[in-house]
Amino acid sequence: MKKTTTRIDDSNDRLRAGPPQEYASPFEAALHDAMGSLPADANPFSSCYVRPGAIPYRFPGEITASRVVDRLRQSNWWGQIVGPHGSGKSTCLATLIPHLEREGKQIDLYRLADHQRQLPPRPAAPPWNASVLVLVDGYEQLSWWNRWQLRRKCRRCNAGLLVTTHVDLGLPTIYTTSVEPSTARELVNELLRRGTQTLPSTAIDDALCRHATNLREVLFELYDRYERERRES
Amino acid sequence: MEPKISLTLKNARRAFYPGDELEGQYQVEATSTAEVTAIELSVLWYTEGKGDEDLAVHFFQRLTEADVEGGDFRNPHRFRTVLPNSPLSYSGVSLRIRWCVRLRVFLARGKQLHFQVPFVLGESLEAAAVSQPRSLQPSHSVLADSQANEEDDDSN
Amino acid sequence: MRTSHGADRVRRAFRIWEKKRGARRTGSNLVGSVGEGLFFTILTLIGLVSLSTLITKQVTDPATSDYPPGFGFWVMLLVLTSFALLGGGGIIRTMLRMGTSVERRAAIARRAATLDLLTDAIPQPRDFPAVPSDADLTNSPGIKLAYRLPTSHSPLWQLSAATIFCLLWNSMAAVIIVLAVRHREWLPTILAVPFLAVGIWSVRHFFHQMLLHNGIGPTIVEISDHPLYPGHEYRYFVSQSGRLRLRSLEIFLVCEEETTYHQGTDVRTSHCVVFEESLYRRDDFAIDLRTPFEWQSSFRVPSNAVHSFHSAHNRVLWKLVVKKEIEAWPTVVRSFPLVVYPARSMPGKRVIGPISARANA
Numbered sequence: 001m002k003k004t005t006t007r008i009d010d011s012n013d014r015l016r017a018g019p020p021q022e023y024a025s026p027f028e029a030a031l032h033d034a035m036g037s038l039p040a041d042a043n044p045f046s047s048c049y050v051r052p053g054a055i056p057y058r059f060p061g062e063i064t065a066s067r068v069v070d071r072l073r074q075s076n077w078w079g080q081i082v083g084p085h086g087s088g089k090s091t092c093l094a095t096l097i098p099h100l101e102r103e104g105k106q107i108d109l110y111r112l113a114d115h116q117r118q119l120p121p122r123p124a125a126p127p128w129n130a131s132v133l134v135l136v137d138g139y140e141q142l143s144w145w146n147r148w149q150l151r152r153k154c155r156r157c158n159a160g161l162l163v164t165t166h167v168d169l170g171l172p173t174i175y176t177t178s179v180e181p182s183t184a185r186e187l188v189n190e191l192l193r194r195g196t197q198t199l200p201s202t203a204i205d206d207a208l209c210r211h212a213t214n215l216r217e218v219l220f221e222l223y224d225r226y227e228r229e230r231r232e233s
Numbered sequence: 234m235e236p237k238i239s240l241t242l243k244n245a246r247r248a249f250y251p252g253d254e255l256e257g258q259y260q261v262e263a264t265s266t267a268e269v270t271a272i273e274l275s276v277l278w279y280t281e282g283k284g285d286e287d288l289a290v291h292f293f294q295r296l297t298e299a300d301v302e303g304g305d306f307r308n309p310h311r312f313r314t315v316l317p318n319s320p321l322s323y324s325g326v327s328l329r330i331r332w333c334v335r336l337r338v339f340l341a342r343g344k345q346l347h348f349q350v351p352f353v354l355g356e357s358l359e360a361a362a363v364s365q366p367r368s369l370q371p372s373h374s375v376l377a378d379s380q381a382n383e384e385d386d387d388s389n
Numbered sequence: 390m391r392t393s394h395g396a397d398r399v400r401r402a403f404r405i406w407e408k409k410r411g412a413r414r415t416g417s418n419l420v421g422s423v424g425e426g427l428f429f430t431i432l433t434l435i436g437l438v439s440l441s442t443l444i445t446k447q448v449t450d451p452a453t454s455d456y457p458p459g460f461g462f463w464v465m466l467l468v469l470t471s472f473a474l475l476g477g478g479g480i481i482r483t484m485l486r487m488g489t490s491v492e493r494r495a496a497i498a499r500r501a502a503t504l505d506l507l508t509d510a511i512p513q514p515r516d517f518p519a520v521p522s523d524a525d526l527t528n529s530p531g532i533k534l535a536y537r538l539p540t541s542h543s544p545l546w547q548l549s550a551a552t553i554f555c556l557l558w559n560s561m562a563a564v565i566i567v568l569a570v571r572h573r574e575w576l577p578t579i580l581a582v583p584f585l586a587v588g589i590w591s592v593r594h595f596f597h598q599m600l601l602h603n604g605i606g607p608t609i610v611e612i613s614d615h616p617l618y619p620g621h622e623y624r625y626f627v628s629q630s631g632r633l634r635l636r637s638l639e640i641f642l643v644c645e646e647e648t649t650y651h652q653g654t655d656v657r658t659s660h661c662v663v664f665e666e667s668l669y670r671r672d673d674f675a676i677d678l679r680t681p682f683e684w685q686s687s688f689r690v691p692s693n694a695v696h697s698f699h700s701a702h703n704r705v706l707w708k709l710v711v712k713k714e715i716e717a718w719p720t721v722v723r724s725f726p727l728v729v730y731p732a733r734s735m736p737g738k739r740v741i742g743p744i745s746a747r748a749n750a
Contacts, residue, residue, distance in 0.1 A: 039331070039351060041324050047650050048286050085655070113651050216655075223283055227326050231361050251731065278519070280703045283659055284648025287700035289519065319731050320519040323695050327661045328646045328703050355731065358695045360644070360663035368641035368665055368710040368722070 043230070044195040045223035052090030052137075055191075058183055065099045068092075068175050073103070075172040077133060077160030082168055083177030086216030089164035090137050092177055096162075097135075105133040105160065112138035118146045128157035139163035179215045181208055187215075188222060197230045237262040240336050240350050247352040251318040255292075255352070259336055260309040269306045271339040272296045276314055276332075278354075283327040291317055321355030326362040429479030430556070436472025437560035443469065445564050477556070481549055521699040523616045523728040531611035533626040533685065538610045538709065538725040548598040555588075555595040562588040605718065606631025606681070608711050610725040617707070619732040620692035625668075627711060630681035636714040640669040642688050643724075644695065647704040664691065668709075696731045 038044060048054060059065065072079045083089045090111075097107055106126065110119050119142070128134065134154055136142070142150065147169065154161045163171060188204050203225050211217035242257040249255060255276060261269055276292035292314035301308065323330040335349040443465060447458070531537040562584040569577035606629065613624035627640055644664035650657055668688050676682045690707075698705035707727040714720050 041329070042281065046281050046329075047283060048281055051285075113656060220283070223327075227362070280700060282648060282703070284650045285702040287702050289700070291518075317518050319517040319696060320698050321696060321731055323698070323705070325646050325661075325695065325705070326663055327648045327659055328698075328705065330698065356693070358693060360646075360695060363662040363665045366643070366662035366665050367639070367667065368643050368662070368712055 038194050040196060041230075042195065043223055043226050044191040045219050045226055049191070049194075050219050052088075053094035055091065055187070057088055057092040057095035058187065060180055060183060063175075065096055068096060069099045069103060071174040072100075072160075072162060075174065077105075077162070078154075078171055079162050079174035080139065080169060080171040081162070081164045081175050081177060082166070082173050083164075084166060084213050086211070086214030086218075087177040087179050088215060089177050092175065093135060093137055093162070093164055100133055100162075104131065106131050107133055107135060108159075109135040110137065112136065112141040116141050117143045119150065128154065128159040130158040132157070133160035133162060136161070136163040139165040139169060140167060179213050181212075184208055184215050184218060188218070191219075195226065197226055197233065199225060199229060238336065238338060238346070238348055240334065240348060242334065242350060242352065244352075247350070248357075249316050249352060249354050251316055251321075251355065253316050254313060255316050255334070256311070256313045257334065257350075258309045258311045261306045261338055268340055269338060270298065270341060272306060272310075273337040273339075274310075274312055275335045275337075276312075276316075277335060278320055278330060278332045281329045281331060282325070316354055321358060322353045323358045323360070325360045426480060426483045429476045429483060431476075432472055433476025433480060433556055434560065436469050436474075436476055437556060438563055440466070440469040440473060441560050441564040442567070445568065477553065480552055517696075517730055519698055519700055520730060521697055521728055526726065526728060527615050531626070534611040534613045534624055536612050536615050538612060538727070540608070540723050540725055551591070551595045551598040555591040558584070558591050559588045605633065605713075605715070605721060606676075606678075608713075608723045610709055610711065612709075612727070616697075616728040616730045617690050618730055619690050619694040619696075621733075622687050622689045624685065624687045625709065626683070626685040627669075627709075628681050628683045629676060629711070629713065630678065631676055632678055633676045633713075633718075634716040635671075635674055635676065636716060637670060637672045637712075638674075638682065638714075639667060639671075639712045640684070641710040641712065642666045642668055642690075643708050643710050644729075645706045645708070647706055649702045664694070690729055692732070694729055697728045 038049075042049075057065075059068070081089050081092055083092075097109075100107060108122075108125055108128070112119075116138070119136070126132065134150075136150070139147065151161065153159075161171070162174075163169070185204060185208065192199060199222065204222065207218045207221045207225070211221065238259070238261050240257065240259045242255070244253075244255070259272070259274060261272060272295070274292075274294045275290045277288055277290040279288040280286055292312070294310075294312055296306070296310060301310075320330050322332055331351060332354045333349040333351045335347060337345060337347040339345055443462075447462070526538055527536050529537045529539065562581075565577050565584050566581050568574065569581045609626075609628040609630075611626040617623060625640075629638065642665070643662060646661045646663055648659045648661075650659070666688070669684055669686060671684075674682075694707075695705055697707055707729045709725045709727060710722060711725070712720065712722045
């Protein structure tokens with residue numbers, strides 16, 4: 001009989017097999033905790049490993065998630081995260097959620113996609129009040145009428161509102177996402193360290209050049225490249 | 234002290250075929266019985282790859298304090314199920330189908346922990362991409378009934 | 390005096406009326422279908438144009454209307470609506486029957502007579518989770534082989550949609566133009582131009598679709614058994630009709646992974662071919678209406694083939710693909726889905742539930 005025993009790591013609510021490891025940066029540690037150990041044939045650029053919430057958002061310079069939450073608090077819990085396609089808005093929002101919950105906020109999250117012009121009904125959702133923070137990922141999908149109605153309802157209930165959007169839609173901007181090539185390269189290298197296959201640096205540079213501000217496209221392209229390299233090796 | 238979890242499968246090879254019996258046992262060695270509020274064990278398949286993940290549970294077992302003697306989860310618990318005909322484990326290009334036994338432990342104060350042991354169902358099929366599929370490559374503009382290339386349904 | 394075969398054909402094609410002899414006709418099938426289509430088109434046009442005129446008059450100038458609101462108006466409305474519906478239904482029916490042989494229709498009727506309604510009404514047990522059902526692929530009997538496969542995207546719906554849109558739009562355009570010319574009102578005059586432009590486009594589109602449908606003709610694929618299993622051999626039959634000069638015709642067995650992913654607000658679908666085998670190829674030949682291309686052979690599903698798979702965002706699709714490179718036409722690719730089940734026998738495998746192949750038609 002084969003037995004597998006593991007210990008629990010309370011600091012991030014994930015089980016980790018094996019002895020603790022040394023990491024080059026807190027980001028790499030967080031990435032390892034998020035992804036765990038991959039199966040041997042796994043592609044580290046798979047959607048399950050790179051989707052919003054799967055990897056932490058890396059804030060540049062001195063900016064931290066706590067500071068962004070402070071800005072939101074200063075604007076009376078109303079704000080927007082603005083950025084182009086694939087710049088990490090959804091990932092940033094997912095990274096902020098645990099910090100918002102620690103501030104005592106009850107999160108009501110809506111992820112809009114696919115021409116969704118209004119918020120989906122949620123009969124079982126808790127009533128909105130001052131302790132609720134409504135998160136809308138993809139705010140620009142809503143029609144102007146539904147946006148107006150949402151803001152009106154949040155004001156009436158004293159609920160907070162934090163949205164992601166591609167363009168400025170009138171709410172206080174608490175953070176603007178962008179893709180720094182160095183950050184993108186660092187993320188790609190750390191993802192590659194989780195896998196068993198290497199990629200030539202030219203492949204990474206080409207992908208970053210081709211999809212300058214869209215990290216999502218970079219990761220998709222590298223998925224295909226990783227598969228090709230794996231099959232050829 | 235941190236609780237320890239063990240999950241064992243009877244088949245050391247971790248390779249099974251449709252119709253085989255998957256058998257194992259799990260145990261939570263917690264310092265205090267009040268720490269663990271429930272345990273869920275699932276035998277499931279999930280997809281991994283370029284597309285969004287899909288998942289389906291074949292076998293599910295949930296234990297709460299009322300289900301265990303004296304509310305003590307430290308005793309070993311067994312599970313057994315007959316594996317289905319499909320889907321078989323598959324390692325493709327943009328899609329992988331994986332099977333696993335997943336254990337989820339619910340702790341006090343809303344904490345959760347999960348752990349899984351993978352296994353293979355079937356012959357572990359593999360596939361590689363056809364680099365330039367001729368069935369989908371026209372000599373000039375295509376009047377195709379099926380789409381050959383990646384579609385972009387960008388909502389913006 | 391014996392007449393030539395060609396003269397017979399011309400005479401038959403242009404026979405004004407025909408005699409029905411039992412289930413057979415003495416005239417040309419194509420001319421008959423075209424005539425039938427014209428009849429239903431005229432019926433639809435009468436219904437739609439008259440209906441539009443009646444409603445428009447009631448709305449714009451009820452005082453001078455020939456049918457003031459009342460019993461007469463409603464009867465007229467009912468009659469004209471039925472013209473439009475009967476005509477439209479007739480057009481669609483004619484197009485569906487165009488190109489189908491009497492043998493095929495008989496085979497369908499024969500199968501309908503053998504359907505066990507009770508069995509078919511009860512859902513079959515799910516012995517293969519996540520493997521798509523092949524019910525839609527086995528409910529159509531073939532002529533040469535057991536099953537006729539549906540195409541993944543029927544070109545007929547495009548023709549139907551073009552027809553309906555063309556009729557509806559041009560009816561409305563006709564009414565607006567009549568109002569603009571007769572009453573010289575500013576609103577109909579302004580609307581007439583864009584309506585006319587779209588109307589002309591819709592007519593062109595309709596004829597384009599008609600040419601595609603009749604010029605290229607349907608591709609028929611039949612198979613000897615279904616579902617398929619890895620390691621097993623199956624016979625297939627392909628028929629292509631129309632009036633075409635082909636640079637090449639090639640038949641493939643293809644396996645494709647299809648994945649859908651949502652990232653932020655974007656939705657994308659990716660296709661990746663993981664298996665492709667050319668089963669047949671022929672270059673530089675012609676097809677005419679009387680001698681369709683036909684080919685029958687067999688193929689083997691690889692023994693290590695992955696089975697068909699279907700989940701919410703991920704699929705493994707097997708299909709037969711017929712690719713035609715036609716002179717003076719764009720390349721046409723038609724796909725015919727197949728379902729491959731997990732292998733019948735694996736070492737040490739014990740399959741639960743029945744896996745017996747379905748009975749041949």
